Amino acid sequence: MRKILAAGAAALVLAAGAAQAEPVKIGVITTLSGGGAGLGIDMRDAFQLAIKQSGNSEIELVVEDDAQKPELAVQIAEKMIQSDKVDLMTGIIWSNLAMAVIPNTVAQDVIYLSPNAGPSALAGANCHPNYFNVAYQNDNFHEAMGEYDNKDYKKTFILAPNYPAGKDALTGFKRYYKGELAGEIYTQVGQTDYAAEIAEIRASGADSVYFFLPGGMGIAFMKQYAQSGVDIPVTGPGFSFSQDVLPAIGDAALGVKNSATWAKDLDNAANKAFVEAFSKEYNRLPSIYAAQSWDTANLILAALGKASVKDRQAFRAALKEADFASVRGKFKFNKNNHPIQDIYVREVVKDGDVLTNRIIGTAFTDHGDAYADQCAM
Amino acid sequence: MAAFVSGQFRTQDRYAPLPELLQPAGPIPLSLALLIEQLLNGLQLGVMLFLIAAGLTLIFGVMGLINLAHGSLYMVGAFACASVAATTGSFWLGLVTSLAAAAAAGALMEVAVIRRLYARDHLDQVLATFALILVFSEGTRWLFGSFPLYLDIPPVLQGAVALPGGGQYPLYRLAIIAVGVLVAAGLYLLIGRTRLGMRIRAGETDREMIAALGVDIRALYTLVFALGAALAGLAGALVGALQSVQVGMGEPALILAFVVIVIGGIGSIKGALVGAVLVGLVDTMGRFLLPKLLALALPATQAGPVGAAIASMLIYILMALILAFRPSGLFSARS
Numbered sequence: 001m002r003k004i005l006a007a008g009a010a011a012l013v014l015a016a017g018a019a020q021a022e023p024v025k026i027g028v029i030t031t032l033s034g035g036g037a038g039l040g041i042d043m044r045d046a047f048q049l050a051i052k053q054s055g056n057s058e059i060e061l062v063v064e065d066d067a068q069k070p071e072l073a074v075q076i077a078e079k080m081i082q083s084d085k086v087d088l089m090t091g092i093i094w095s096n097l098a099m100a101v102i103p104n105t106v107a108q109d110v111i112y113l114s115p116n117a118g119p120s121a122l123a124g125a126n127c128h129p130n131y132f133n134v135a136y137q138n139d140n141f142h143e144a145m146g147e148y149d150n151k152d153y154k155k156t157f158i159l160a161p162n163y164p165a166g167k168d169a170l171t172g173f174k175r176y177y178k179g180e181l182a183g184e185i186y187t188q189v190g191q192t193d194y195a196a197e198i199a200e201i202r203a204s205g206a207d208s209v210y211f212f213l214p215g216g217m218g219i220a221f222m223k224q225y226a227q228s229g230v231d232i233p234v235t236g237p238g239f240s241f242s243q244d245v246l247p248a249i250g251d252a253a254l255g256v257k258n259s260a261t262w263a264k265d266l267d268n269a270a271n272k273a274f275v276e277a278f279s280k281e282y283n284r285l286p287s288i289y290a291a292q293s294w295d296t297a298n299l300i301l302a303a304l305g306k307a308s309v310k311d312r313q314a315f316r317a318a319l320k321e322a323d324f325a326s327v328r329g330k331f332k333f334n335k336n337n338h339p340i341q342d343i344y345v346r347e348v349v350k351d352g353d354v355l356t357n358r359i360i361g362t363a364f365t366d367h368g369d370a371y372a373d374q375c376a377m
Numbered sequence: 378m379a380a381f382v383s384g385q386f387r388t389q390d391r392y393a394p395l396p397e398l399l400q401p402a403g404p405i406p407l408s409l410a411l412l413i414e415q416l417l418n419g420l421q422l423g424v425m426l427f428l429i430a431a432g433l434t435l436i437f438g439v440m441g442l443i444n445l446a447h448g449s450l451y452m453v454g455a456f457a458c459a460s461v462a463a464t465t466g467s468f469w470l471g472l473v474t475s476l477a478a479a480a481a482a483g484a485l486m487e488v489a490v491i492r493r494l495y496a497r498d499h500l501d502q503v504l505a506t507f508a509l510i511l512v513f514s515e516g517t518r519w520l521f522g523s524f525p526l527y528l529d530i531p532p533v534l535q536g537a538v539a540l541p542g543g544g545q546y547p548l549y550r551l552a553i554i555a556v557g558v559l560v561a562a563g564l565y566l567l568i569g570r571t572r573l574g575m576r577i578r579a580g581e582t583d584r585e586m587i588a589a590l591g592v593d594i595r596a597l598y599t600l601v602f603a604l605g606a607a608l609a610g611l612a613g614a615l616v617g618a619l620q621s622v623q624v625g626m627g628e629p630a631l632i633l634a635f636v637v638i639v640i641g642g643i644g645s646i647k648g649a650l651v652g653a654v655l656v657g658l659v660d661t662m663g664r665f666l667l668p669k670l671l672a673l674a675l676p677a678t679q680a681g682p683v684g685a686a687i688a689s690m691l692i693y694i695l696m697a698l699i700l701a702f703r704p705s706g707l708f709s710a711r712s
Contacts (some may be wrong), residue, residue: 033514034625037523162685185668186685190629192620195418195550196661202545203411219525219621227530227547227619229537248525248621284524 023058024309026300027080029073029101030091032065035190035216038244039093039289040065043115046290047090049281050297056304062086070100077101081108087309088113090296093289095119095138095165096189106130109312111319113300115293118338119164120171124371127336130312132319134299135292136261137338137369138165139172141237144259144343144363145210146177149235154179157206157232159197161213162186169212169237175370182206187213194221198228206232214239219248226252238357241348243287246355253348253355262291262328263346263357270325285356291327298324334368336375343367407669410544415665416658421550423657424557428612429630430637430649431564432605438644439580439601442491443499445506447609447634448627449513454479454610455617455626456517459528468531472614479610480603487602492595510628518624525623553615560608561650568646577601581644636692640699642706651707656692663691
């Protein structure tokens with residue numbers, strides 16, 4: 001499974017005459033097999049493409065598959081730190097894996113940049129100068145949808161998987177949603193049958209459903225929901241309607257509103273270049289995981305231009321400046337090294353034959369997170 | 378205050394401290410319709426598990442082989458159905474293909490690899506069939522990519538039917554229950570009433586003797602293996618329309634199928650049926666009722682997650698209890 005690739009063969013030739021800078025080793029631990037593989041593969045592909053396009057030949061990537069298993073991720077992280085001696089680490093998709101890996105990694109003076117997971121436990125009192133979250137704090141998307149749903153709904157049924165990100169999700173939703181809750185259910189991680197939950201939704205008298213079920217779980221839920229004859233409208237965070245799962249959900253997703261920091265139609269030059277480059281290289285549309293990973297790579301590249309990664313203090317300061325062109329348009333770091341950014345509401349539409357999202361409004365501008373004040377950094 | 382006007386509706390942040398968060402208005406009332414619906418859900422999950430477990434237990438009963446790659450055959454069925462349905466537009470054609478593809482993959486697997494494992498101990502079998510899981514998963518990824526495929530239920534089975542008490546139930550899930558009952562009846566007749574069934578039973582009891590009597594035991598084994606594989610493929614195709622068709626979908630199903638056959642008694646088809654329905658009902662009713670029961674004793678913020686956590690362990694607790702009192706399962710074929 002171990003792949004080491006020196007990026008940019010062409011760049012190597014060009015850089016041959018240039019001064020020999022010290023190589024930078026980046027460890028990428030992500031989910032490349034099993035049910036969650038689609039998310040990790042989008043993450044890895046976007047990251048590799050960004051590094052390749054930069055032509056920076058000093059960057060060496062060590063990519064490994066965590067198979068969505070926390071214990072495996074911990075082993076790989078130890079190996080990357082001890083024997084590969086990586087300077088930076090990134091790649092983890094799932095919050096339970098992030099919780100298992102990040103605290104121990106940042107304590108060993110390796111900088112970790114999260115391209116996706118943002119558990120609340122690491123955003124507040126346990127924030128760390130070596131931990132940068134380039135994606136979001138887990139509550140964020142759900143806060144946005146909770147706020148948006150106030151407009152249309154008064155009695156919502158909410159459900160999420162029983163793991164850190166699931167709890168953060170429902171907490172975030174409830175922080176802004178003002179109506180009544182018709183019910184609240186925690187499902188199993190990796191659950192594939194939702195008949196029991198759908199029956200409860202039907203019986204609850206809810207006027208809407210809000211669900212957070214990333215990857216295959218969301219596909220299963222949406223298909224079964226559409227087949228069940230329950231016609232209560234659903235909303236969700238962007239993960240439930242991301243590009244990696246939309247084709248498998250099919251038309252059942254059409255018209256569903258969801259919240260995200262990014263969509264492929266977001267109007268800025270960096271995003272246009274990203275969507276075009278990714279689609280051309282991999283022959284598919286990028287998902288939000290790809291977008292966040294692309295930003296992570298470009299943040300690292302921008303910081304490398306300002307400071308040596310070996311000088312951790314200077315490099316951290318360079319990262320914190322966030323001086324890169326984000327595909328999300330605006331991006332800056334909060335005091336807890338989590339993003340301050342805009343969050344949009346999107347709608348699933350058909351673009352020709354392809355299901356995708358388009359932005360229909362802004363839920364929050366310059367939105368931080370609820371835990372930053374507890375961070376003593 | 379948070380009016381959504383022309384695409385912009387709020388700019389100011391506010392964070393409520395956690396204790397002020399919303400609580401559900403109250404538990405969802407237990408109605409007869411909901412109870413019937415949940416019982417049907419449990420039955421349907423059980424029937425689904427039976428289709429997977431039947432092949433697994435048949436193969437173990439006849440050949441004494443632990444086949445970890447059974448979940449891969451389930452995946453083959455789902456992928457065959459999804460890809461044929463996508464190209465031809467017909468779910469039914471996909472369903473037939475899934476049976477054929479899984480049976481063919483099973484027969485190939487038996488002839489190429491499994492056949493060499495009958496005489497060896499279970500550890501070798503587990504190692505070799507685990508390797509087959511990796512081969513099938515990566516092979517499928519190589520052929521179809523890492524992203525889930527789309528498979529919808531056929532138009533005839535779309536929609537829901539009314540239940541007594543005012544509830545509704547999806548027609549497709551009723552159809553799955555019907556298929557499961559038909560397969561159970563078919564297997565009962567096949568094993569109890571036909572010449573092939575007689576040989577299968579004889580093979581379970583004494584394989585040297587039946588070989589000595591001139592029955593081609595190798596062909597019989599391949600046939601039984603293909604039959605078990607076809608059942609797994611059928612289950613994969615049926616479930617594929619409900620869930621997401623993706624690499625790795627077989628392993629969670631396989632774990633449940635093992636729980637089923639351990640509860641039912643390894644090698645017993647009847648045990649697989651009873652065990653599957655038991656597991657289906659316990660899992661569904663546990664997920665449904667436990668959070669409600671706990672809400673009587675715990676604050677609502679904890680009842681949900683704690684109930685969900687215990688519900689996810691319930692079938693394993695059931696298995697441990699049954700093993701404690703009946704170590705060889707409910708209907709062991711070998712006792």
